[in-house]
Amino acid sequence: MVVAGTEVQLLDRIALRSILGMLHQSFEEVAWLIITPNDMGSQTGGNRSRRGCGILRWVYEAGCKTLVEISKVIYYGNLFKFRNWDKASMNPTSLSQTIIRLFTMLRDRQINYVLVGGVALLQYIEGRNTEDIDLILSTQALEALPEIQITDQNSDFAQGHFGELRVDLWLTTNRLFNKVQQGYTVTRPFAELTLPCATVEGLLLLKMYALPALYRQGDFTRVSLYENDIRTLLYAYQPSMEPLFQELATHLAAPDLREIRNILAEIQQRIDRFRANTQTPPDSAPPPPSDLER
Numbered sequence: 001m002v003v004a005g006t007e008v009q010l011l012d013r014i015a016l017r018s019i020l021g022m023l024h025q026s027f028e029e030v031a032w033l034i035i036t037p038n039d040m041g042s043q044t045g046g047n048r049s050r051r052g053c054g055i056l057r058w059v060y061e062a063g064c065k066t067l068v069e070i071s072k073v074i075y076y077g078n079l080f081k082f083r084n085w086d087k088a089s090m091n092p093t094s095l096s097q098t099i100i101r102l103f104t105m106l107r108d109r110q111i112n113y114v115l116v117g118g119v120a121l122l123q124y125i126e127g128r129n130t131e132d133i134d135l136i137l138s139t140q141a142l143e144a145l146p147e148i149q150i151t152d153q154n155s156d157f158a159q160g161h162f163g164e165l166r167v168d169l170w171l172t173t174n175r176l177f178n179k180v181q182q183g184y185t186v187t188r189p190f191a192e193l194t195l196p197c198a199t200v201e202g203l204l205l206l207k208m209y210a211l212p213a214l215y216r217q218g219d220f221t222r223v224s225l226y227e228n229d230i231r232t233l234l235y236a237y238q239p240s241m242e243p244l245f246q247e248l249a250t251h252l253a254a255p256d257l258r259e260i261r262n263i264l265a266e267i268q269q270r271i272d273r274f275r276a277n278t279q280t281p282p283d284s285a286p287p288p289p290s291d292l293e294r
Contacts, residue, residue, distance in 0.1 A: 071096035
């Protein structure tokens with residue numbers, strides 16, 4: 001294989017993403033591709049091996065899984081949305097090009113932004129569906145992006161279109177959105193590009209912050225969706241919640257924060273109960289098959 005003879009220093013993240021995306025290689029298999037047989041047993045080879053391990057740690061932390069392809073997520077999110085069935089379906093090729101143009105434009109104009117919403121969640125959990133791109137940015141940044149045609153805007157949010165792509169904008173005039181952009185951002189690889197993305201803690205802050213308003217509006221479809229996102233993130237990552245509650249205390253009324261604490265406590269109790277049962281009871285039903293098993 002061509003990759004097997006490639007110098008370690010020439011294998012950048014793009015090359016590794018290609019390896020993982022096309023071959024679905026395991027961590028050990030990618031290690032064998034990077035650290036070539038000729039390198040083994042030599043001092044130079046040892047140095048290369050150490051550099052390779054540094055790259056491999058990045059691969060390992062990325063989960064050694066196929067990268068999220070934003071265009072496919074949004075294409076299928078729109079395709080299977082009932083209200084869109086009477087509309088012409090998106091063209092997946094042009095949609096992919098539109099997404100790349102959007103993020104390239106943001107990069108070239110040095111726009112400070114962070115990806116949030118359903119696409120960002122897919123960096124951390126599986127099975128999330130979404131129809132649009134969600135970005136946190138400032139009103140000044142938005143003014144520098146006339147290509148995004150705004151259809152609605154208030155003090156906290158704006159909604160618009162970039163070509164056929166719907167873009168929801170979370171404005172940093174909201175203090176919590178600004179805090180997430182400034183303090184809860186990490187660079188994550190997607191199939192199209194590497195993008196600034198909210199961290200697990202940042203996504204939890206946004207979900208918890210939204211819940212009181214959703215309850216008051218009686219929007220229980222979104223309440224259920226947001227609470228499921230919270231539950232899945234808590235189960236998978238076990239983040240420290242007290243710092244997040246302390247952050248929310250500066251953005252929510254005390255009664256609302258108290259209810260959020262109660263909701264999170266109930267979720268955590270359910271997680272703890274199931275974790276306590278390390279062995280599956282003999283009479284319990286098996287889990288449904290994953291997509292790969294169907």
